[in-house]
Amino acid sequence: xxxxxxxxxxxxxxxxxxxxxxxxxxxxxxxxxxxxxxxxxxxxxxxxxxxxxxxxxxxxxxxxxxxxxxxxxxxxxxxxxxxxxxxxxxxxxxxxxxxxxxxxxxxxxxxxxxxxxxxxxxxxxxxxxxxxxxxxxxxxxxxxxxxxxxxxxxx
Numbered sequence: 001x002x003x004x005x006x007x008x009x010x011x012x013x014x015x016x017x018x019x020x021x022x023x024x025x026x027x028x029x030x031x032x033x034x035x036x037x038x039x040x041x042x043x044x045x046x047x048x049x050x051x052x053x054x055x056x057x058x059x060x061x062x063x064x065x066x067x068x069x070x071x072x073x074x075x076x077x078x079x080x081x082x083x084x085x086x087x088x089x090x091x092x093x094x095x096x097x098x099x100x101x102x103x104x105x106x107x108x109x110x111x112x113x114x115x116x117x118x119x120x121x122x123x124x125x126x127x128x129x130x131x132x133x134x135x136x137x138x139x140x141x142x143x144x145x146x147x148x149x150x151x152x153x154x155x
Contacts, residue, residue, distance in 0.1 A: 017094040017127045021118065023053050024086040025110060027063060028117045031081060035069055085119040095122045 026049055033042035046064055053060050059077065066072050072079055090098075102111050114120065 014091075014094045014097060014127050016130060017090040018098055020088045020090065021098065021114065021120075023056055024081070024088070024118055025113055026050075026053055027078065027081055028113050030063060031066070031072060031078065032113075034066055034072065039067060081117065085117055087119045087121060089121040089123060089128070091125055091127045092122050094127050095120060 030042050030046055033039070033045060043064070046060075050060050050064075062075070062077060066075055066078060072082065099111075101107075102114075
């Protein structure tokens with residue numbers, strides 16, 4: 001059973017933000033298995049969990065085409081997952097719940113993947129609304145970092 005799909009002990013409203021980590025973790029686990037030479041396990045994992053990646057069908061169909069390290073290197077979409085961290089913005093309560101759930105259930109591998117491949121930008125306040133979640137889910141590398149808005153603009 002996967003820790004990323006377990007029931008979250010949360011009030012309604014926080015589940016949406018927590019769902020933002022499922023897609024990048026799905027991609028990272030698949031890539032890790034392919035790079036470890038475990039193509040059979042990667043394929044089994046893909047077909048077991050691909051239907052839980054709502055709104056990502058086109059990307060998911062491209063992911064299954066990666067069968068080797070070389071295949072990953074030539075894939076412009078998913079090669080970014082190895083060189084850049086996927087950005088997820090979530091409120092402090094959602095983040096604390098995610099960490100508690102993974103630590104309490106000893107999901108060390110998922111915690112390591114989050115640490116290595118995700119940049120979780122935690123903010124004070126209420127969780128994102130469904131319309132905001134849809135925007136976060138529509139980009140290749142997640143939300144933009146806060147520093148994106150601090151770059152100089154030239155007229």
